[in-house]
Amino acid sequence: MSDEPARKGLFISFEGIDxxxxxxxxxxxxxxxxxxxxxxxxxxxxxxxxxxxEIRALVLQGDPDRWSAKTEILLFTAAxxxxxxxxxxxALEAGKIVIxxxxxxxxxxxxxxxxxxLREVVDQLHSLMIGVEPDLTLLIDMEPGQGLSRALSRQxxxxxxxxxxxxxxxxxxxxxxxxxxxxxxxxxxxxxxxxIAAVATDVQHIVQGKLATTA
Ligand code: ADP
Ligand code: TYD
Numbered sequence: 502m503s504d505e506p507a508r509k510g511l512f513i514s515f516e517g518i519d520x521x522x523x524x525x526x527x528x529x530x531x532x533x534x535x536x537x538x539x540x541x542x543x544x545x546x547x548x549x550x551x552x553x554x555e556i557r558a559l560v561l562q563g564d565p566d567r568w569s570a571k572t573e574i575l576l577f578t579a580a581x582x583x584x585x586x587x588x589x590x591x592a593l594e595a596g597k598i599v600i601x602x603x604x605x606x607x608x609x610x611x612x613x614x615x616x617x618x619l620r621e622v623v624d625q626l627h628s629l630m631i632g633v634e635p636d637l638t639l640l641i642d643m644e645p646g647q648g649l650s651r652a653l654s655r656q657x658x659x660x661x662x663x664x665x666x667x668x669x670x671x672x673x674x675x676x677x678x679x680x681x682x683x684x685x686x687x688x689x690x691x692x693x694x695x696x697i698a699a700v701a702t703d704v705q706h707i708v709q710g711k712l713a714t715t716a
Contacts (some may be wrong), residue, residue, distance in 0.1 A: 502564070507651045508591060508641060509592070509593065509595070509596040509711065510593040510595065510597045510598055510599060510635050511593075511598045511599070511602070511637070511645075511711065511715060512589065512598075512599045512601070512633075512635045512636045512637075513530075513598065513599065513600050513635060513636065513637045513638075513639065513708065513711075514591060514601045514602075514603065514635040514637075514638045514639070515527045515600070515601070515602050515603065515607065515638075515639050515641060516603060516604070516606045516610075516638055516639070516640050516641070516677060516680075517640055517641035517642060517643070517648075517677060517679070517693060518608060518643065518648045518649075518670050518673045518674050519648055519649065519652040519670065520643075520647075520648035520649060520651035520653075520655075521641040521642070521643045521651075521693045522641050522643070522651075522693045522697065522700060523602050523603065524602050524639050525697055526641060526691075526693075526697075526700055526701060526704050527543060527545075527580035527600050527601075527602045527712070528543065529697070529704070530600055530704055530705065530708060531543040531600050531699045533701075533705055534598055534600075534708070538626070539597075539598050540595070540596070540597040540598065541597060541598045541599075541660055542588065542589075542592040542597050542598070542599045542600070543600050543602075543643075544584070544588055544589070544599065544600070544601050544602070545601065545602035545603060545704045546577075546580065546581060546584060546601060546602065546603040546604055546607065547560055547561065547576075547580045547581075547603075548580065548584070549576055549584040549588050549589070549601070550584045550586075550587040550588045551587075552579070552580075552581050552583040552587075553583045553584040556574040556576055556577075556579060556580035556583075556642065557580065558660075559567060559576060559714030560576050560577065560580075560636075561659035561679075562659060569617055570612055570615070570616040570617065571622065573612050574608065574612045574619065574622060574623055574626060575626070576613060576692050577607075577608045578606070578608065578626050578627070578631065580610075581604070581605065581630075582630050582631060585631060585633060589601065589633075590633075601635070604634075604635055604638075605623075605627050605631060605634070606677070606680055608623050608627070609623050609624070609676075609680060610673050610676045610677060611673070612675045613707070614672060614673070615669055615672070615673070615704070618715060625626060634684075634687060635687060636687060636711065637687055637689065637707070637708070637711045638684070638687050638689070639689055639691055639704055639707065639708075640675065640677050640678070640681050640687045640688055640689065640690045640691065640693065641691050641693035641700070642677070642678065642690050642692060642693055643672075643674075643692075643693040644674075644692075644694055645667055645670035645671045645674050646667060646670075647694060648670060648693075649667055650672050650694060655679055667676065678690065689707050691703050691704060691707070
Protein backbone atom coordinates (compact mmCIF):
# COMPACT_ATOMS: atom_id res chain seq x y z
CA MET A 502 0.00 0.00 0.00
CA SER A 503 1.29 3.45 -0.72
CA ASP A 504 -0.91 5.43 1.68
CA GLU A 505 1.73 5.59 4.38
CA PRO A 506 2.00 9.20 5.59
CA ALA A 507 5.33 10.82 6.36
CA ARG A 508 6.62 9.45 9.65
CA LYS A 509 8.09 11.57 12.39
CA GLY A 510 8.36 9.07 15.23
CA LEU A 511 10.32 5.85 15.56
CA PHE A 512 8.79 2.42 15.02
CA ILE A 513 10.46 -0.41 16.97
CA SER A 514 9.32 -4.03 16.93
CA PHE A 515 10.32 -6.99 19.09
CA GLU A 516 10.37 -10.44 17.50
CA GLY A 517 11.33 -13.93 18.54
CA ILE A 518 9.93 -17.28 19.54
CA ASP A 519 7.31 -17.67 22.28
CA UNK A 520 8.77 -17.12 25.73
CA UNK A 521 11.97 -15.42 24.52
CA UNK A 522 11.29 -12.36 26.67
CA UNK A 523 9.85 -9.92 24.10
CA UNK A 524 7.04 -8.62 26.30
CA UNK A 525 9.39 -8.20 29.27
CA UNK A 526 11.96 -6.31 27.19
CA UNK A 527 9.36 -4.19 25.39
CA UNK A 528 7.95 -3.09 28.75
CA UNK A 529 11.37 -2.31 30.22
CA UNK A 530 12.37 -0.33 27.14
CA UNK A 531 9.13 1.67 27.29
CA UNK A 532 9.74 2.49 30.96
CA UNK A 533 13.31 3.55 30.27
CA UNK A 534 12.43 5.78 27.31
CA UNK A 535 9.53 7.39 29.22
CA UNK A 536 11.88 8.11 32.13
CA UNK A 537 14.11 9.92 29.62
CA UNK A 538 11.16 12.07 28.57
CA UNK A 539 10.13 10.35 25.33
CA UNK A 540 6.49 9.85 24.43
CA UNK A 541 6.06 6.11 23.99
CA UNK A 542 3.21 3.92 22.79
CA UNK A 543 3.69 0.31 23.94
CA UNK A 544 1.54 -2.01 21.90
CA UNK A 545 1.35 -5.60 20.69
CA UNK A 546 0.19 -7.92 17.95
CA UNK A 547 -2.14 -9.52 17.38
CA UNK A 548 -4.08 -6.68 19.01
CA UNK A 549 -3.20 -3.12 19.90
CA UNK A 550 -6.55 -1.59 18.94
CA UNK A 551 -10.08 -2.56 20.07
CA UNK A 552 -10.96 -4.32 16.80
CA UNK A 553 -7.62 -6.08 16.57
CA UNK A 554 -7.94 -7.29 20.17
CA GLU A 555 -11.22 -8.95 19.18
CA ILE A 556 -9.44 -10.70 16.31
CA ARG A 557 -6.69 -11.71 18.78
CA ALA A 558 -9.20 -13.80 20.73
CA LEU A 559 -10.29 -15.51 17.49
CA VAL A 560 -6.78 -16.47 16.42
CA LEU A 561 -5.17 -17.37 19.74
CA GLN A 562 -7.89 -19.35 21.48
CA GLY A 563 -9.41 -22.71 20.69
CA ASP A 564 -8.45 -25.77 18.70
CA PRO A 565 -5.06 -25.62 16.89
CA ASP A 566 -6.93 -26.67 13.69
CA ARG A 567 -9.55 -23.97 14.07
CA TRP A 568 -8.29 -21.97 11.05
CA SER A 569 -6.39 -22.94 7.92
CA ALA A 570 -3.01 -21.27 7.43
CA LYS A 571 -4.41 -19.05 4.65
CA THR A 572 -7.39 -17.94 6.74
CA GLU A 573 -4.99 -17.12 9.53
CA ILE A 574 -2.92 -14.91 7.22
CA LEU A 575 -6.08 -12.93 6.44
CA LEU A 576 -7.07 -12.63 10.11
CA PHE A 577 -3.62 -11.51 11.28
CA THR A 578 -3.39 -9.03 8.39
CA ALA A 579 -6.87 -7.65 9.13
CA ALA A 580 -5.88 -7.16 12.76
CA UNK A 581 -2.64 -5.46 11.66
CA UNK A 582 -4.41 -3.11 9.28
CA UNK A 583 -6.74 -1.92 12.06
CA UNK A 584 -3.83 -1.61 14.51
CA UNK A 585 -1.83 0.39 11.97
CA UNK A 586 -4.67 2.79 11.13
CA UNK A 587 -5.88 3.42 14.67
CA UNK A 588 -2.80 3.10 16.86
CA UNK A 589 0.57 2.96 15.07
CA UNK A 590 0.24 5.58 12.32
CA UNK A 591 -1.38 8.27 14.52
CA ALA A 592 1.37 7.81 17.12
CA LEU A 593 4.18 8.02 14.53
CA GLU A 594 2.62 11.09 12.93
CA ALA A 595 2.56 12.69 16.40
CA GLY A 596 6.30 12.01 16.70
CA LYS A 597 6.03 9.27 19.34
CA ILE A 598 8.13 6.14 19.73
CA VAL A 599 6.02 3.06 18.99
CA ILE A 600 7.21 -0.17 20.61
CA UNK A 601 5.36 -3.14 19.17
CA UNK A 602 5.54 -6.66 20.64
CA UNK A 603 5.54 -8.60 17.32
CA UNK A 604 4.63 -7.24 13.87
CA UNK A 605 4.62 -8.57 10.29
CA UNK A 606 7.78 -10.66 10.74
CA UNK A 607 5.74 -12.92 13.03
CA UNK A 608 3.27 -13.56 10.20
CA UNK A 609 6.20 -14.24 7.82
CA UNK A 610 7.38 -16.87 10.30
CA UNK A 611 4.31 -18.41 11.91
CA UNK A 612 1.92 -18.40 8.94
CA UNK A 613 4.61 -18.27 6.23
CA UNK A 614 6.65 -21.18 7.55
CA UNK A 615 4.74 -23.35 10.01
CA UNK A 616 2.28 -25.13 7.72
CA UNK A 617 3.85 -25.30 4.29
CA UNK A 618 5.65 -22.55 2.45
CA LEU A 619 3.25 -19.61 2.38
CA ARG A 620 5.85 -16.87 2.68
CA GLU A 621 5.09 -15.51 -0.79
CA VAL A 622 1.37 -15.19 0.05
CA VAL A 623 2.22 -13.42 3.31
CA ASP A 624 4.51 -10.98 1.51
CA GLN A 625 2.01 -10.24 -1.24
CA LEU A 626 -0.79 -9.50 1.22
CA HIS A 627 1.60 -7.44 3.34
CA SER A 628 2.61 -5.23 0.44
CA LEU A 629 -1.03 -4.87 -0.65
CA MET A 630 -2.58 -4.08 2.73
CA ILE A 631 0.18 -2.97 5.14
CA GLY A 632 3.30 -1.80 3.28
CA VAL A 633 5.04 -0.61 6.45
CA GLU A 634 8.10 -2.05 8.19
CA PRO A 635 9.56 -1.05 11.56
CA ASP A 636 12.58 1.26 11.61
CA LEU A 637 14.25 -1.17 14.02
CA THR A 638 13.46 -4.81 14.78
CA LEU A 639 15.00 -6.36 17.90
CA LEU A 640 15.16 -10.13 17.54
CA ILE A 641 15.36 -11.70 21.00
CA ASP A 642 17.07 -14.95 20.13
CA MET A 643 17.15 -17.95 22.42
CA GLU A 644 17.39 -21.69 22.61
CA PRO A 645 13.93 -23.13 21.81
CA GLY A 646 13.61 -25.49 24.81
CA GLN A 647 14.21 -22.59 27.17
CA GLY A 648 11.63 -20.40 25.41
CA LEU A 649 9.00 -23.12 25.35
CA SER A 650 9.33 -23.95 29.04
CA ARG A 651 9.07 -20.25 29.89
CA ALA A 652 6.02 -19.85 27.65
CA LEU A 653 4.29 -22.99 28.96
CA SER A 654 4.84 -21.93 32.58
CA ARG A 655 2.34 -19.12 31.93
CA GLN A 656 -1.27 -20.01 32.66
CA UNK A 657 -3.15 -18.82 29.58
CA UNK A 658 -5.96 -19.73 27.23
CA UNK A 659 -3.98 -18.17 24.34
CA UNK A 660 -2.20 -21.39 23.50
CA UNK A 661 -3.10 -22.31 19.90
CA UNK A 662 0.50 -21.85 18.77
CA UNK A 663 2.29 -22.94 21.92
CA UNK A 664 0.58 -26.35 21.56
CA UNK A 665 2.56 -26.88 18.34
CA UNK A 666 5.57 -27.80 20.51
CA UNK A 667 9.34 -27.70 20.28
CA UNK A 668 9.81 -28.71 16.61
CA UNK A 669 7.98 -25.60 15.53
CA UNK A 670 9.99 -23.47 17.95
CA UNK A 671 13.23 -24.83 16.42
CA UNK A 672 12.08 -23.98 12.89
CA UNK A 673 10.87 -20.55 14.05
CA UNK A 674 14.17 -19.71 15.73
CA UNK A 675 16.10 -20.49 12.56
CA UNK A 676 13.49 -18.69 10.46
CA UNK A 677 13.84 -15.53 12.53
CA UNK A 678 17.65 -15.65 12.24
CA UNK A 679 17.27 -16.04 8.46
CA UNK A 680 14.92 -13.03 8.39
CA UNK A 681 17.52 -10.99 10.27
CA UNK A 682 19.97 -11.74 7.45
CA UNK A 683 17.35 -10.91 4.84
CA UNK A 684 16.65 -7.48 6.36
CA UNK A 685 20.00 -6.45 7.86
CA UNK A 686 19.16 -2.72 7.73
CA UNK A 687 16.50 -2.95 10.41
CA UNK A 688 17.19 -6.20 12.35
CA UNK A 689 19.49 -6.48 15.35
CA UNK A 690 19.86 -9.88 17.06
CA UNK A 691 20.02 -9.84 20.87
CA UNK A 692 21.02 -12.89 22.96
CA UNK A 693 17.91 -13.50 25.11
CA UNK A 694 19.39 -16.43 27.06
CA UNK A 695 20.80 -14.19 29.78
CA UNK A 696 19.44 -12.35 32.81
CA ILE A 697 16.64 -9.89 32.14
CA ALA A 698 18.78 -6.88 33.13
CA ALA A 699 21.67 -7.88 30.83
CA VAL A 700 19.32 -8.24 27.86
CA ALA A 701 17.67 -4.90 28.73
CA THR A 702 21.04 -3.12 28.78
CA ASP A 703 21.82 -4.36 25.26
CA VAL A 704 18.37 -3.33 24.04
CA GLN A 705 18.80 0.16 25.47
CA HIS A 706 22.19 0.65 23.82
CA ILE A 707 20.86 -0.43 20.45
CA VAL A 708 17.85 1.90 20.70
CA GLN A 709 19.97 4.83 21.89
CA GLY A 710 22.19 4.28 18.85
CA LYS A 711 19.17 4.31 16.57
CA LEU A 712 17.76 7.46 18.18
CA ALA A 713 21.12 9.18 17.77
CA THR A 714 21.23 8.44 14.03
CA THR A 715 17.60 9.43 13.37
CA ALA A 716 17.51 12.60 15.50
P1 ADP B 1 7.52 -13.42 25.25
O1 ADP B 1 6.78 -12.12 25.23
O2 ADP B 1 8.67 -13.44 24.30
O3 ADP B 1 6.65 -14.60 25.10
P2 ADP B 1 7.85 -12.90 28.11
O4 ADP B 1 8.52 -11.58 28.24
O5 ADP B 1 6.37 -12.95 28.34
O6 ADP B 1 8.20 -13.55 26.68
O7 ADP B 1 8.60 -13.90 29.08
C1 ADP B 1 8.15 -15.24 29.28
C2 ADP B 1 8.41 -15.63 30.75
O8 ADP B 1 9.82 -15.71 30.98
C3 ADP B 1 7.87 -14.64 31.77
O9 ADP B 1 7.43 -15.35 32.90
C4 ADP B 1 9.08 -13.76 32.09
O10 ADP B 1 9.00 -13.21 33.38
C5 ADP B 1 10.23 -14.74 31.96
N1 ADP B 1 11.45 -14.12 31.44
C6 ADP B 1 11.57 -13.16 30.49
N2 ADP B 1 12.86 -12.85 30.22
C7 ADP B 1 13.60 -13.67 31.02
C8 ADP B 1 15.03 -13.84 31.22
N3 ADP B 1 15.93 -13.13 30.52
N4 ADP B 1 15.41 -14.77 32.10
C9 ADP B 1 14.51 -15.50 32.79
N5 ADP B 1 13.16 -15.39 32.67
C10 ADP B 1 12.71 -14.48 31.80
P1 TYD C 1 2.26 -13.38 21.77
O1 TYD C 1 1.17 -12.92 22.65
O2 TYD C 1 3.34 -12.41 21.43
O3 TYD C 1 2.87 -14.71 22.38
P2 TYD C 1 4.17 -14.96 23.20
O4 TYD C 1 4.16 -13.96 24.34
O5 TYD C 1 4.00 -16.37 23.63
O6 TYD C 1 5.33 -14.77 22.30
O7 TYD C 1 1.69 -13.93 20.40
C1 TYD C 1 0.77 -14.95 20.44
C2 TYD C 1 1.01 -15.96 19.38
O8 TYD C 1 0.58 -15.44 18.10
C3 TYD C 1 2.42 -16.43 19.21
O9 TYD C 1 2.46 -17.84 19.39
C4 TYD C 1 2.76 -16.10 17.78
C5 TYD C 1 1.42 -15.93 17.11
N1 TYD C 1 1.40 -14.98 15.99
C6 TYD C 1 1.24 -15.49 14.70
O10 TYD C 1 1.11 -16.70 14.51
N2 TYD C 1 1.21 -14.62 13.64
C7 TYD C 1 1.33 -13.28 13.81
O11 TYD C 1 1.29 -12.52 12.81
C8 TYD C 1 1.48 -12.77 15.15
C9 TYD C 1 1.62 -11.28 15.36
C10 TYD C 1 1.52 -13.66 16.20
